[in-house]
Amino acid sequence: MPRATATFVCQSCGAVHPRWQGRCDACGAWNTLVEEVAESPLGLSAPATSPGKRARSGSSGAGPALVTLEAVTPAPDRVVTGVTEFDRVCGGGLVEASAVLIGGDPGIGKSTLLLQAVAGAALRGASAIYVSGEEAAAQIQDRARRLGLAAAPVRLATETRLEAIVDILKREKPALAVVDSIQTLWTEALSAAPGTVAQVRTCAHELVRHAKKAGTALILIGHVTKDGQIAGPRVVEHLVDAVLHFEGERGHHFRLLRGLKNRFGPTDEIGVFEMGDSGLREVPNPSALFVDRRGQTRPGSAVFAGIEGTRPVLVEIQALVAPTGGFGAPRRAVSGWDSTRLAMVLAVLETRCGIRFGGHDIYLNVAGGLKISEPAADLAVAAALVSALGDVALPPDTVAFGEIALSGDIRPVGRMDARLKEAEKLGFEQAFTPMAREARGKKQPATGPVRILPLESVSELVQQLGVESRPGGAGSSGPADDGL
Ligand code: TYD
Ligand code: MG
Numbered sequence: 001m002p003r004a005t006a007t008f009v010c011q012s013c014g015a016v017h018p019r020w021q022g023r024c025d026a027c028g029a030w031n032t033l034v035e036e037v038a039e040s041p042l043g044l045s046a047p048a049t050s051p052g053k054r055a056r057s058g059s060s061g062a063g064p065a066l067v068t069l070e071a072v073t074p075a076p077d078r079v080v081t082g083v084t085e086f087d088r089v090c091g092g093g094l095v096e097a098s099a100v101l102i103g104g105d106p107g108i109g110k111s112t113l114l115l116q117a118v119a120g121a122a123l124r125g126a127s128a129i130y131v132s133g134e135e136a137a138a139q140i141q142d143r144a145r146r147l148g149l150a151a152a153p154v155r156l157a158t159e160t161r162l163e164a165i166v167d168i169l170k171r172e173k174p175a176l177a178v179v180d181s182i183q184t185l186w187t188e189a190l191s192a193a194p195g196t197v198a199q200v201r202t203c204a205h206e207l208v209r210h211a212k213k214a215g216t217a218l219i220l221i222g223h224v225t226k227d228g229q230i231a232g233p234r235v236v237e238h239l240v241d242a243v244l245h246f247e248g249e250r251g252h253h254f255r256l257l258r259g260l261k262n263r264f265g266p267t268d269e270i271g272v273f274e275m276g277d278s279g280l281r282e283v284p285n286p287s288a289l290f291v292d293r294r295g296q297t298r299p300g301s302a303v304f305a306g307i308e309g310t311r312p313v314l315v316e317i318q319a320l321v322a323p324t325g326g327f328g329a330p331r332r333a334v335s336g337w338d339s340t341r342l343a344m345v346l347a348v349l350e351t352r353c354g355i356r357f358g359g360h361d362i363y364l365n366v367a368g369g370l371k372i373s374e375p376a377a378d379l380a381v382a383a384a385l386v387s388a389l390g391d392v393a394l395p396p397d398t399v400a401f402g403e404i405a406l407s408g409d410i411r412p413v414g415r416m417d418a419r420l421k422e423a424e425k426l427g428f429e430q431a432f433t434p435m436a437r438e439a440r441g442k443k444q445p446a447t448g449p450v451r452i453l454p455l456e457s458v459s460e461l462v463q464q465l466g467v468e469s470r471p472g473g474a475g476s477s478g479p480a481d482d483g484l
Contacts, residue, residue, distance in 0.1 A: 008033040009197045014235040036198045037191055079176050079217045082120035085273060085282045086113065089244060089257050089309075091265015094121075094176060094217035098264065099208040101182075101236055102257075103222045104246035109255055110221050111135070112279050113246060114178045115143060117219075119152035126175040128153075129168065133160035133184030147279040160194065162187040162203045166210050173214040179207060181221040182236065197235075204236045237261065248275075249369030254289065255280060256370070259309070269309035287314035287426050290368040297396060300388030304380035305399040305419035305431065306372060312415070312422035314399060316367040317377065319384035321360045330359065336366025337377065345382050345404055352408030353459045355386060355467070376413035378404035379432060382458055383465070390467030398453075399423045400432040408458045410434040424449045432461060 008017040011034055015026030023030050078093030087093045094100065104110045115130065122128040132140055137156050144150045155172075159165055162185055169177060179185070185203035186194040193199065204220060211218035222236065224245075237243050242262040248255040257271035272283040283289055291303055291314050300319045305312060317337075324330040334342050342364055349355045364381065366372055379402035387394050394400075401419055403411040412434040423431055430451040455461050 006035055006037055009036045011197050014197050014201060034196065036196065079121050079126050080124060081117040081176075082124055083113070083117045083280075083282065084284070085271030086117050086257060089259045089265075089269045089271040090242065091259075091262055091269075094219070095241070095264045096175065096217050097212045097215045098242070099211055099218045099220065099240040100242040100244060101204075101220045101222055101240045102244045102246055103224045105224050108246055108248055109273075109275055109280055110246050111180055112143065112147070112275075113255075113257070113273070114180065114219060114221060115140065115154075116147060116149065116279055118154050118176060118178050119144065119147070119149040121176045122152045122154045123149075127155075127172065128176040128178075129155050129157065129172060129174045130178045130180070131157045131159055131165055131168070132180045133158070134180055146277075160184045160186060162206055166206060169207070169210045169214045169216060174216050176217045176219070177211065178219045179221065181223060183223055201235050201239075204239050208239050247371075252369035254283075254368050254370070266310055270311070287312075287422060290315035290370055291426065292316060292367065297393050299391045299393050300384055302380040302384040302387065302394055303399045303423075303428070304372070304377050305401045305423050306374055306377060307415050307418065308370075312418045313370075314422055314426055314428075315370050315372065317380050317384045318365045318367060319381070319388040320363040320365075321357065321385065321388040322363075324359055324361050330357075331361040331363075333362070334364045336369065336371050337364060337381065338373065341375070341378070342381065344406070345378055345385065348404055348406060348408050348458060349382060349385065349462075352457070353462045355389065355462060357385070357389065360389070374413075375403040376401045378402065379410060379434075379455070379458075379461065383432065383461060386462055386465055386467050390465065392465055392467060394465065395430065397427065397429040398432065399428050399430075399450075402432070402434040402455065404458055410455045410457060410461075412436060420450045420452070432464075 008020050009015070010017070010024035010026060010029060010032045012029040012032045013024060013027035015024055017025070017033060020033055020035065024032055077096050079096060080087055080093040090100065102110055102114070111134070118128045118130050130140065135158070137158050140156055141150065144152065157168060165179065182200055182204055183195045186199050187202055187206070190198050190202060207218060207220065220236070220240065241264060243260045245258045245260055246255060247258065253274045253276070255273040255275055257273065259265065259267045259269045261267060272286040272289070273280040274283050300321070302317050304315050304317050306315055307313070332339060332342060346357050350357065362385070364384070380400040382404060383394055383400050401413060403413055405411050416433065420431055428450060430453055432453050432455055435454040435456045453464070
């Protein structure tokens with residue numbers, strides 16, 4: 001009989017404490033410790049040196065065998081699903097005997113995406129299994145019909161018991177298996193409820209172990225908590241080879257698949273999808289989605305030539321600047337960008353260019369629900385803000401990128417050529433860019449298909465837009481409060 005000991009496990013990070021305390025020492029979260037009786041499931045928590053394990057590891061009991069680097073078997077095959085954006089984020093398909101965790105908010109489209117991927121792989125001849133603990137087989141069939149995939153040779157199981165799923169993996173040795181979702185699983189070996197750290201961790205661990213043995217590419221679906229973590233423990237993230245995030249804004253049709261960790265491919269890669277009536281449609285050219293060509297002639301709109309993952313993506317940045325009504329503090333509402341970064345750009349514009357936003361509400365929005373984290377977006381944001389405040393549109397067919405320093409200088413950013421090429425591809429004719437270091441103080445560089453308008457400082461941008469920068473400020477009304 002396994003010996004049962006009570007431990008207290010943080011439901012946020014999975015750290016184990018011997019006694020209850022209000023705050024988890026490991027992650028600092030409050031009131032997250034829950035008592036769990038740690039039994040010994042499937043011999044899992046038995047010490048690694050237990051006699052049973054040693055016997056199983058074969059050879060003379062001297063531990064795992066060593067191989068020279070040279071003798072390591074070459075990279076394993078990949079299971080291609082045909083959902084190109086998904087395959088690309090995975091690094092060119094799913095590696096056999098590997099495990100991927102896909103997290104995302106409930107209702108974002110995880111089950112839809114994975115059903116499409118599994119069906120795609122099955123149609124390409126891979127043996128594929130979809131295990132659902134969330135929906136009945138009829139519901140899944142219904143969805144498959146809606147996606148036009150009812151005829152795909154995917155085998156379904158509606159099961160939440162770990163032991164039963166492990167049996168399926170052992171018996172079928174499928175090339176690809178999806179388990180939807182990790183939070184619904186439970187093992188007989190533990191008395192804790194499904195969804196608790198102990199259950200999630202044990203089930204994930206066992207599934208990954210058996211998938212690797214069976215040569216299966218395993219995909220685990222996980223729901224995400226309010227604070228954006230994959231519910232249950234971070235420990236699952238350590239158990240798997242790749243962690244992907246499926247995200248999108250409510251009310252938008254775009255969905256982004258983002259690689260957060262990948263042992264077999266690039267991280268920071270994104271795949272773009274559009275949710276429609278017949279499922280997720282891939283968007284091979286996202287720039288066309290995030291830029292509304294007609295919108296650019298309006299004040300307050302600037303097109304940022306950014307890099308998402310390995311791909312250049314153009315995205316429209318919209319700013320609205322309106323006088324603050326009443327006596328309240330001015331509002332700063334940002335969507336898709338960092339509000340601290342906005343405060344910095346505003347401070348630089350005020351201090352270095354005398355453009356005053358005090359007494360104005362500011363709304364900044366990144367089109368299409370995209371979230372941008374690159375500092376290279378500074379220049380486009382500044383352009384949108386100045387254009388909105390001065391009520392002048394940017395020159396037509398112009399993109400912008402560049403990082404703004406506190407001094408007001410525009411700093412060079414990476415992958416200029418890729419950004420310019422993407423702009424050219426979408427028919428843009430000129431670009432506000434940082435001045436290349438070697439070109440400082442010299443005349444403008446030679447022009448390519450996209451005319452480069454290099455800027456040394458943010459005040460040059462303000463000049464180019466023809467917005468007057470005078471003390472007291474363009475469009476400023478009322479007293480010069482700091483507004484931030
Ligand atoms: P789902 O894949 O069930 O989300 P998750 O598994 O992440 O919880 O997708 C749910 C939403 O997607 C639901 O609100 C309906 C919508 N949807 C469509 O708009 N079109 C479709 O073809 C499908 C299958 C779903
Ligand atoms: Mg689902």
